[in-house]
Amino acid sequence: MILLKSHSCGELNKKHLGAKVTLAGWVNRRRDHGGLTFIDLRDREGIVQVVFNPEVSKLCHEVASQMRSEYVVRVSGEVALRPPGTENPKLPTGDIEVIAYNTDILNTSKTPPFYINEDTEIEESLRLKYRYLDLRRARMKENLLLRYRVVKFIRDFLDTKGFIEIETPILIKSTPEGARDYLVPSRVHPGKFYALPQSPQQLKQLLMVAGVEKYFQIAKCFRDEDTRADRQPEFTQLDLEMSFVEEEDILNLLEELFISMVKTIKPEIRMTKPFPRLTYTEAMEYYGTDKPDLRLGMEIRDLSDIVAQSNFSIFLSAIAEGGKVKGICAPGCANYTRHQLVELNEVVRNVGAEGFITLPLGASGGSINDLTLEMVRSVATKFLTLDQIKQIAERLGANRGDLLFIIAGKASKIVDVALGELRLELGRRLKLADPNVLAFIFIVDFPLLWWNEETGQWEAMHHPFTAPKDEDASLLDVAPEKVQGKHYDIVCNGCEIAGGSIRIHTSELQRKIFKLLGYNDDEIEERFGHLLEAFDYGAPPHGGIAPGIDRIVMLLTGEETIREVIPFPKSQTACDLTFSAPSTITEQQLAELHLRLREES
RNA sequence: GGCCCCGUGGUGUAGUGGACAAACAUGCCACCCUGUCACGGUGGAGAUCGGGGGUUCGAAUCCCCCCGGGGUCGCCA
Numbered sequence: 218m219i220l221l222k223s224h225s226c227g228e229l230n231k232k233h234l235g236a237k238v239t240l241a242g243w244v245n246r247r248r249d250h251g252g253l254t255f256i257d258l259r260d261r262e263g264i265v266q267v268v269f270n271p272e273v274s275k276l277c278h279e280v281a282s283q284m285r286s287e288y289v290v291r292v293s294g295e296v297a298l299r300p301p302g303t304e305n306p307k308l309p310t311g312d313i314e315v316i317a318y319n320t321d322i323l324n325t326s327k328t329p330p331f332y333i334n335e336d337t338e339i340e341e342s343l344r345l346k347y348r349y350l351d352l353r354r355a356r357m358k359e360n361l362l363l364r365y366r367v368v369k370f371i372r373d374f375l376d377t378k379g380f381i382e383i384e385t386p387i388l389i390k391s392t393p394e395g396a397r398d399y400l401v402p403s404r405v406h407p408g409k410f411y412a413l414p415q416s417p418q419q420l421k422q423l424l425m426v427a428g429v430e431k432y433f434q435i436a437k438c439f440r441d442e443d444t445r446a447d448r449q450p451e452f453t454q455l456d457l458e459m460s461f462v463e464e465e466d467i468l469n470l471l472e473e474l475f476i477s478m479v480k481t482i483k484p485e486i487r488m489t490k491p492f493p494r495l496t497y498t499e500a501m502e503y504y505g506t507d508k509p510d511l512r513l514g515m516e517i518r519d520l521s522d523i524v525a526q527s528n529f530s531i532f533l534s535a536i537a538e539g540g541k542v543k544g545i546c547a548p549g550c551a552n553y554t555r556h557q558l559v560e561l562n563e564v565v566r567n568v569g570a571e572g573f574i575t576l577p578l579g580a581s582g583g584s585i586n587d588l589t590l591e592m593v594r595s596v597a598t599k600f601l602t603l604d605q606i607k608q609i610a611e612r613l614g615a616n617r618g619d620l621l622f623i624i625a626g627k628a629s630k631i632v633d634v635a636l637g638e639l640r641l642e643l644g645r646r647l648k649l650a651d652p653n654v655l656a657f658i659f660i661v662d663f664p665l666l667w668w669n670e671e672t673g674q675w676e677a678m679h680h681p682f683t684a685p686k687d688e689d690a691s692l693l694d695v696a697p698e699k700v701q702g703k704h705y706d707i708v709c710n711g712c713e714i715a716g717g718s719i720r721i722h723t724s725e726l727q728r729k730i731f732k733l734l735g736y737n738d739d740e741i742e743e744r745f746g747h748l749l750e751a752f753d754y755g756a757p758p759h760g761g762i763a764p765g766i767d768r769i770v771m772l773l774t775g776e777e778t779i780r781e782v783i784p785f786p787k788s789q790t791a792c793d794l795t796f797s798a799p800s801t802i803t804e805q806q807l808a809e810l811h812l813r814l815r816e817e818s
Numbered sequence: 819g820g821c822c823c824c825g826u827g828g829u830g831u832a833g834u835g836g837a838c839a840a841a842c843a844u845g846c847c848a849c850c851c852u853g854u855c856a857c858g859g860u861g862g863a864g865a866u867c868g869g870g871g872g873u874u875c876g877a878a879u880c881c882c883c884c885c886g887g888g889g890u891c892g893c894c895a
Binding site for chain 2: 307
C-alpha cells in the first residue's frame with residue numbers, strides 16, 4: 218500500500234526514537250517563535266509536535282511560516298526526544314517531537330467558521346451546515362469511534378451466538394398502521410408508491426418463516442414524525458429475531474449483550490446485574506412512566522388508605538370518586554421557597570393534575586419521631602393529624618428536612634403521570650442522576666391493547682404482531698383491556714432503548730387481532746395478505762427485539778441528544794443543513810414520476 | 819398544530835429605552851521573537867445587532883409578522 222505517510226501522528230512515542238517518519242495531517246496549531254516554529258500536527262489518531270528549525274532545514278522553516286490552521290501538510294522528519302524540561306505531559310506523544318527535514322503543503326484551508334482545535338459550544342445549525350468540520354473535532358471523532366465499537370461489538374457478539382446478518386429492502390410497501398410513512402413515487406408504475414420501512418418488522422418475520430432461525434441487522438428505519446432529542450426521521454436499530462424462543466430467551470440474550478458491551482466499551486460504568494424487572498403496572502404505579510430512570514430513587518407511593526382517615530376534603534373527594542392520593546419525597550428540600558414550590562406546581566398543572574399539597578418536614582437533623590405539627594408549614598396541617606403525617610412520611614421513606622409532595626385526583630393515571638413529571642424535575646434540580654451509572658431495566662407484562670378515545674377503537678400497545686399471553690387469549694373476545702401481551706421493553710436511565718415481543722405465528726390469531734383493531738377482511742388482505750399467507754406455510758414460533766443504536770450510543774457517550782452520535786443528522790424540521798435537503802426537483806423529474814404538485818391554500 | 823427558549827464582528831459572550839459612532843475574550847492579518855505547547859509582544863482589520871414592519875424625539879433593547887435553530891405537548895404500529 219502506498220500512503221503519503223509512514224506513521225500516524227498519535228502513535229508516535231519513545232519507541233520510535235531515531236526513526237525517520239513521514240506524517241500527514243492537519244495543522245492543529247502553529248507556534249511561530251520567529252527563529253523556530255512549532256506545528257501541532259493532527260490526524261485521526263492524535264497530535265504530535267513537529268519542530269521546524271532553520272538550522273536543520275531553512276526551506277522547511279520557510280514553508281512552515283506559510284502554514285495556517287487546518288492546512289493539510291506532509292512532514293518527513295526524525296523522531297527525537299524533547300529537550301529535558303520541555304516535555305508536555307498533556308499530550309500522549311509529549312515525550313517526543315519530530316524534527317522536520319522535508320515538508321510540503323498538500324492543501325490550504327480557509328479560516329474555519331468555528332474552532333476545530335477547541336471544545337467550545339457552537340450554535341448547532343452552524344455545526345450542521347459545516348458538519349464535515351464539526352466531525353473533525355475531538356468530541357465528535359470520539360463519538361463516531363465509540364459508535365463503531367458498539368456496532369462492531371454487537372456483530373461479533375451475535376456472531377458467536379449463531380446469528381446471521383441479513384439485509385432487507387429499503388423500498389417496500391406502505392402498510393399504514395403505525396407512524397407516517399416516507400413515500401417514494403414509482404416511475405414504472407404511475408400513481409403507485411413505495412414506502413421506506415418504519416422497521417424491517419414484517420421482513421424479519423418472513424425470514425423466520427424462511428427458516429433463518431437467528432437473524433439480525435443493523436437497520437435504518439424511517440418514520441415521518443416530529444423529531445425530539447432522542448428521535449430522528451431516520452434512525453438505526455439493531456433488528457433481531459429468533460425462532461423457537463420465549464420471552465425469557467430474548468431477555469437473557471439482551472441482558473448478556475448489554476452487560477458485556479458496557480464492560481468492554483465503558484468499563485468504568487456501573488450497572489445493576491441482573492437487570493431489575495418491573496411490570497408495566499409497577500412502573501406506572503411507582504414512577505408514573507413506562508420508562509423510569511431508576512437512578513433518581515424517589516418512588517411514588519399510594520397514600521389513599523392513610524388520608525382516608527383524615528378530614529381533608531380534597532383527599533376524600535378524590536378517593537370517593539374512584540381516584541387516588543399519592544405522594545413522593547424530595548430529600549433535603551424542606552427549605553424550598555414559595556417561588557420554587559409554585560414552579561413545581563406548574564410542572565404538575567401542565568399535565569392536568571389538581572390537588573397539589575406540599576409538606577415540608579421541618580429543619581433537617583432530627584428523628585421523624587420528634588416531628589411536631591408546628592415544624593410543618595403546610596395548609597394540610599389543619600386537616601391531617603401529626604400521626605397521619607408521620608405515617609405518610611414513613612411510607613415515603615422520608616427524614617426530617619425532606620419535602621413531601623402529595624397529589625390527589627379522581628383520575629389515577631393523571632396522579633401517576635404528574636408525580637412522574639415532578640420526580641423527573643426534582644431529579645434534575647437535585648442532580649440525582651449519576652452519570653457513571655447505566656440503570657438498565659426490563660419492563661414486562663404490558664397490556665396488549667389500549668382504547669383510543671378519539672377514534673373509538675382498540676389500538677396495539679406495541680404493534681399488531683405481538684402475541685397475547687397464552688392464559689389471556691380467551692379474554693380477547695370478552696375483555697380486550699385485560700389481555701396482556703408478550704411484549705417487553707428495555708429502559709436505561711429514563712430512555713426507552715429497546716422494544717420487542719413474541720410474535721403471533723398463526724394466521725388465525727393474527728386475523729383475529731387485525732379485526733379487533735378495526736380492519737375489515739378486504740383491508741387485512743390488501744395490507745397483510747402476504748404475511749398471513751406466509752404463516753400458513755409452517756411459520757415457527759418466533760420473537761425478537763429492536764434496540765435503538767443511536768440512543769444506546771448517546772447513553773454511552775453521555776450526550777444529551779442522538780444528533781451528537783449521528784454523523785449527518787436532520788434538524789428539528791427534518792432538514793439536512795449540510796445538503797439543504799429536502800429541495801425542489803425539476804419539472805422533468807416530476808413528470809417522469811407522474812406527479813403534479815398541489816396548490817397549497 | 820400548541821407552549822417555551824435562543825439569534826449582536828469568523829466564533830463565544832456582554833449590553834435589555836438615551837453616556838452604543840456597540841464592549842470583552844478568542845480567532846484573523848502584519849511586524850518582532852530559537853523551546854513553545856491555549857507561546858509571548860506591538861499594531862491593525864472586522865458587526866446593515868437574523869429579516870421586515872410598527873411604537874418613540876430616540877430601538878440591539880418595547881410591540882407585531884416572518885425566517886432559522888433548540889426543548890417540549892400532540893404525534894412516534
